[in-house]
Amino acid sequence: MPLGIVLRRTPGATRWAKWSWKAVAILPGAGSADWRELRRDGDVVEYHAATRILELYAAETEAYVHGLTARVPSIYVVMRPVSGEYPFEILLVTASPFEAQDYSDSGEDVVEKVPMTPGLVAWIGEFVDSFHEDEPFVKRQRDKRRDDLHQDGIGDPRIGKAADIYASPSLMRSRLS
Template identity: 70%
Template sequence: MWTASAVLPGAGPADWRELRRDGEAAEFHAATEMLELHGAETEAYLHGLTAEIPSLYVIMRETAGECPLEIVQITASPYEAQDYTDSGEEIVEKVPMPHGLVAWVRDFVEEFHQDEIFVKRKRDKKRIDIVEDGVGDPRIDKAADIYASPSLKRRRLQ
């Protein structure tokens, strides 16, 4: 069974390098991925930071190659992680965010986050209580045939 247990901020390149082994259990440094933050995602980052345990999400995909899993992405957005779980093709593991990264993400959110003002939509004045029963497709000539499928108008050859 494979699982992501932690992230190593500032780690060098790695490709499934074994870090330690205890009997049959082994810990690997699978890959070094860049954590990118986007200004449009600050609401999601803020949501993740206010959780009981701020976390990062490691998105992995099973491979048929030499390595058992491919590290697709690491994200601080719980919304983006949710999107990956919807397909069922990727494995999403939640790991605690190191304190240094918590501070870095918080600084990013403080600099770029803008609250969106809620604007209530106004209804139009169209009356929806008026019902026109029996009115069918306007392409049908006879009122008696309101449930008939429309047909193409045929040209008369002269």
């Protein structure tokens, strides 16, 4: 499904940041856009920055379930800072909080959380209902075999016999002379 990403530019709070940018909304089914101005209120401007395709995968339904059961189900917008007139390149949108975490771990990309629309929650919910299979938790069992009863290769190969391992150094010198 194509999703339009709306970014809001507000004046910066410090002298080091002239502008503050935030992803504030998504537009399901939006057409293509390239930083189209949507609304202006003084210095605050909202842009339809880009439209990206939201792809869902049957193997990722566990992540979608986690995202849908959150207090506020959200879409994650992954942006990469660039130099130029506009500060971000919109890389992708995802409904998977796990994938969003992977992108935020690198520290190179900016990941913004945007609340889902009710229609999008229903659409992703239908997808999950069609493809999700709960995997039962299986506790791993220990082997009954005891590995600590047999010592395999004790000590240093330079020691001739097992009795020499615990011999005091003074006794060892008298044996060597």
